[in-house]
Each structure stands twice: as C-alpha cells, then as structure tokens.
Amino acid sequence: MKYRSAFDIIGPVMVGPSSSHTAGAVRIGRVARSLFEKQPKKVDIYLYGSFATTYKGHGTDLALVAGLLDFDTFDERIPHSLKMADESGMEVFFHTEKAIPDHPNTVKLKLEDGDQTLEIIGISIGGGTIEIIEINSFKLKLSGDPAFLVMHQDQFGVVSCVTSILSKYKINIGHMEVSRKEKGDMAIMVIEVDQKIEETVLNEIKELSNVKGVIRMVA
Structure with missing residues (x-):
C-alpha cells in the first residue's frame, strides 16, 4: 500500500477509540454527505465483516452518523451524533449483514430525501484512510482529497x-x-x-x- 504522508500511518487527529472503526467511519459518512450535497432525511446503513460484529463497541455507528452530520474526525460531538441526528430530523437505520465482503471494514449507505437517493459502498483500510468503491452501482476507487x-x-x-x-x-x-x-x-x-x-x-x-x-x- 502506498501512503501519502506520515498521517496515513499514525492516523488522523480523532475522537477514538479506533482509527479504522471510528475515524475511517466518520470520513465515509462525510463523503456520503458531500456527494449527496445536503443532509439526508433517511439513511439505511448496512454493516459488513468486523463493522457488523463490533460497530457498537468501537463507536462505528456514532462515527458514521457523525460524518453524515458533516462532523470531522476530531469533533467532540461524535459521541452524541445519534441523538443529534434524531433532533435534526434524520432517520437512521442500522442493518448487520452476514455476507462476507472483500474487506472486513465495509459499509453500504443508502441516503434518501424524497426522490433523491444515493447509495455508496466504502471501506476503512486503516489509519483513518478510506476508499469509496461503489457509487450508485458504478464500480470505482475513490480515496483522495481533494x-x-x-x-x-x-x-x-x-x-x-x-x-x-x-x-x-x-x-x-x-x-x-x-x-x-x-x-x-x-x-x-x-x-x-x-x-x-x-x-x-x-x-x-x-x-x-x-x-x-x-x-x-x-x-
């Protein structure tokens, strides 16, 4: 794997406990939000692999929703993201999947607001680094910013x-x-x-x- 900087190795400034399960999840949620271009009204989150088995203990659920609220990895509001999402009118539903993904830290998010929908699949590959591998059934590899x-x-x-x-x-x-x-x-x-x-x-x-x-x- 090719690293862009030392921060790809030691991880980002973040609210813990895990760079893969927390910081990476925040970034996936935030990418989904930016691609949707606004906060969705409803989100279905499908968790695979280790995300499905440990998401509550590692705060992956809080992190994904925090990203959808446009929080950064170091935002101290991350532990309160589920409550804040509810207060803002965003419905969030979690689904644990038994299918075995190519990468253990895989999540699919389906965002909705009326007729507008977006479906993305992302993976957290360590140190807060992510890849978006599918958008509305288009296969791709999106990892960089900008x-x-x-x-x-x-x-x-x-x-x-x-x-x-x-x-x-x-x-x-x-x-x-x-x-x-x-x-x-x-x-x-x-x-x-x-x-x-x-x-x-x-x-x-x-x-x-x-x-x-x-x-x-x-x-």
Whole structure:
C-alpha cells in the first residue's frame, strides 16, 4: 500500500477509540454527505465483516452518523451524533449483514430525501484512510482529497475536455478513472488532484457539453 504522508500511518487527529472503526467511519459518512450535497432525511446503513460484529463497541455507528452530520474526525460531538441526528430530523437505520465482503471494514449507505437517493459502498483500510468503491452501482476507487466526480454522458471527447480545463488552471491529476455501465450510457469520472479546486474551475466543467453534474468530495 502506498501512503501519502506520515498521517496515513499514525492516523488522523480523532475522537477514538479506533482509527479504522471510528475515524475511517466518520470520513465515509462525510463523503456520503458531500456527494449527496445536503443532509439526508433517511439513511439505511448496512454493516459488513468486523463493522457488523463490533460497530457498537468501537463507536462505528456514532462515527458514521457523525460524518453524515458533516462532523470531522476530531469533533467532540461524535459521541452524541445519534441523538443529534434524531433532533435534526434524520432517520437512521442500522442493518448487520452476514455476507462476507472483500474487506472486513465495509459499509453500504443508502441516503434518501424524497426522490433523491444515493447509495455508496466504502471501506476503512486503516489509519483513518478510506476508499469509496461503489457509487450508485458504478464500480470505482475513490480515496483522495481533494477530489471531485463528474457525471456525464459516455461520449467521445468529454474526458479530454475536462482534463484540458484542469491543464489550463495548472491543476495536476493524482488519480483518475472513468466508470460506465454501458457504452454510450451515463458514466462517472473520478478525479483526485494535488491542490484545492476553486469553484470557478468546477463551474467551467459543469458547462461542458454532455456533463450532467459535478460534485466536490469532502472527507
């Protein structure tokens, strides 16, 4: 495994007890919140592997909900997140799954608010580091921050247009991949970059032909 910094090894500043089960879970919840672009009204949380067997003892339930409330890993309100979610009108339901995942710290979150839904699968790989491996059935690998997603029609030239805009603003790409369900159908472009993305850059990408939406990831 390649580490970006010493903090990937020693873990983030966090409210304990576990970087994998707590800090990583906060980050997964917060990524889901940022991709949904608001606090959901209802969330179903499906826990797999060690998450399913130890989530209460390690505070994984509190951590995931804290992320959904947009708390950071060091926020002292994390132990009170379930109560705060209830007070804010967000319904949360936990489900423990018996299926054996590829990674022991796996969670699926289904966010809802009226007709708007989002389903993501994330894994906590240690030291507070996470990967998002699926968004609305699109297989991908999203781990870095800053990063953003581009939803677009699978058409010739869309990828080159996006990368041309990034080149114009001298933004270096650290990781990039494109996932599609079928040729010519909807696709998701995942781009991790080396510096903060300004809103003007994202807005320029949004104006491109065949681009349906752009979402900045916050973790």
